[in-house]
Amino acid sequence: xxxxxxxxxxxxxxxxxxxxxxxxxxxxxxxxxxxxxxxxxxxxxxxxxxxxxxxxxxxxxxxxxxxxxxxxxxxxxxxxxxxxxxxxxxxxxxxxxxxxxxxxxxxxxxxxxxxxxxxxxxxxxxxxxxxxxxxxxxxxxxxxxxxxxxxxxxxxxxxxxxxxxxxxxxxxxxxxxxxxxxxxxxxxxxxxxxxxxxxxxxxxxxxxxxxxxxxxxxxxxxxxxxxxxxxxxxxxxxxxxxxxxxxxxxxxxxxxxxxxxxxxxxxxxxxxxxxxx
Numbered sequence: 001x002x003x004x005x006x007x008x009x010x011x012x013x014x015x016x017x018x019x020x021x022x023x024x025x026x027x028x029x030x031x032x033x034x035x036x037x038x039x040x041x042x043x044x045x046x047x048x049x050x051x052x053x054x055x056x057x058x059x060x061x062x063x064x065x066x067x068x069x070x071x072x073x074x075x076x077x078x079x080x081x082x083x084x085x086x087x088x089x090x091x092x093x094x095x096x097x098x099x100x101x102x103x104x105x106x107x108x109x110x111x112x113x114x115x116x117x118x119x120x121x122x123x124x125x126x127x128x129x130x131x132x133x134x135x136x137x138x139x140x141x142x143x144x145x146x147x148x149x150x151x152x153x154x155x156x157x158x159x160x161x162x163x164x165x166x167x168x169x170x171x172x173x174x175x176x177x178x179x180x181x182x183x184x185x186x187x188x189x190x191x192x193x194x195x196x197x198x199x200x201x202x203x204x205x206x207x208x209x210x211x212x213x214x215x216x217x218x219x220x221x222x223x224x225x226x227x228x229x230x231x232x233x234x235x236x237x238x239x240x241x242x243x244x245x246x247x248x249x250x251x252x253x254x255x256x257x258x259x260x261x262x263x264x265x266x267x268x269x270x271x272x273x274x275x276x277x
Contacts, residue, residue, distance in 0.1 A: 020068070020153070020154070020157045021157075022154050022157050022158055022161075024068065025064055025065065025068060025149070025153060025154045026154075026174055028064040028067065028068065029060045029061055029064045029149065029178065030178065032057075032060040032063055032064055033054075033057040033060045033178065033181070036053070036054050036056050036057045036060075037054050037057070037181045037182070037185070039053055039054065039056075040052050040053050040054030040181070040182060040185045041054075041185060044185070046186075048233070048243075051233070052182045052185050052186045054181060054182035054185055055182050057178070057179075057182065058142040058145050058146050059145050060149070060178075061145065061146050061147075061148065061149020061150050061153075062144070062145040062146070062148040062149050063149075064149055064153075065081060065148055065149040065152065065153035065154075066078050066081060066082075068153070069081050069153070081148060081152060081153065082148070084148065084152045084217075084218040084219070085144050085148065085218060085219060085222070086219050087215075087217050087218055087219050088217060088219045088220070090214060090215030090216060090217040090219075090220075091214045091215055091217050091219075091220055092215055093213075093214075096210065096213055096214050096220065097220075099210060099224075100210060100214070100220050100221075100223050100224045100227070101223065101224075101227055102227075103206070103224070103259070104203075104224065104227050104228035104231055104232070105227055105228075105230075105231035107252060107255050107256060107259065108228075108231040108232050108252065109231075110251075110255055111248055111251045111252045111255060112237075112248070114251050115247060115248060115251060118247075120245075120247045120248075121239075121245070123237035123238055123239045124237070124238045124239075124240075125236065125237060126235065126236060126237075126238065127236065128235050128236075131235045132230070132234065132235050132236065135230065135234050135235050136226060136230050136234070139225070139226040139229040139230055139234070140222060140223065140225075140226040142225075142226075142229075143221075143222040143223070143224075143225030143226045143229070144218070144222040146222075146225065147207075147218050147221045147222045147225060148218055148222075150171060150175060150207075151207065151211050151216075151218055151221045152218040154171070155167060155171060155208065155211060156216070158170060158171060159208075159212075163269055163270045163271070164208050164209075164212060164269065164270060164271050164272040164273070165205060165208075165264055165269035165270075165272060166269075167208060168204050168205040168207065168208035168209075168272070169201055169204070169205060171204050171208070172200055172201030172202070172203070172204030172205065173201060175200060175201075175204055176196075176197045176200040176201060179200070180193065183196070186243075189246060191246055192246045192249055195246065195249040195250045195252075195253040196249050196253065197253075198253035198254070198256075198257055199249065199252050199253035199256045199257075202253070202256035202257040202259065202260040203228070203256050203260070205260040205263065205264065205272070206224075206256070206259060206260055206263060207221050207224065207225075208272055209263045209267060209272040209273070210224055212271055212272050212273040213267075213272075213273050213274070232244065232252075
């Protein structure tokens, strides 16, 4: 059975339907990020060893999506967009919660295991339960802000133009570029950023895979987003004041690239989804 991803449209004054413009969305997201980048440049402030203050740009994708939806569909459109934050009813096959919750923690656990085998410095392990719960809620809220834009608004129009793999890679490249200013402000090396970019593009392919297999659920990918952050930069592990090291980033990037390649081969690049019929 041939799958056709829905082409997101809006009504113009003449009553005709026109597709959403990913380019317009991307330009607006980057424009909204400029004040946060300037704040980071002026203050040099850090939210944590791995998060400069410019990381507050996580609000930009949802703001951009809400602005464009409001222009096209008014307050009702914005309400509908925000309702997708908890669209877990779209996840018909509950087995998909397994990769949503466990895949990125497993990748990070494998990363630390390889580091141990190679004799590389490992993070300090700690178990602050209450802090972890609060941190998870923060990461989930931040993930929703990003994914309401990246997945809920722009991914479907991209998939209407290209296949799922191409859409995921393109979105991953834009997503990576969106973070370059904060990473440079954080004084990350070019090698660190290169490996991080590989990981970011690969994991966006995994986001697309999960989105397409969970009934296009924003809740699912936001939860996936939160679990990745919790297992990598959350309160359980600490690499010290320098944050996540280049060695870990290199291993993680290669592992995620392999995972994205396996998903592409098994599920197919056109939809990254199993379809019966």
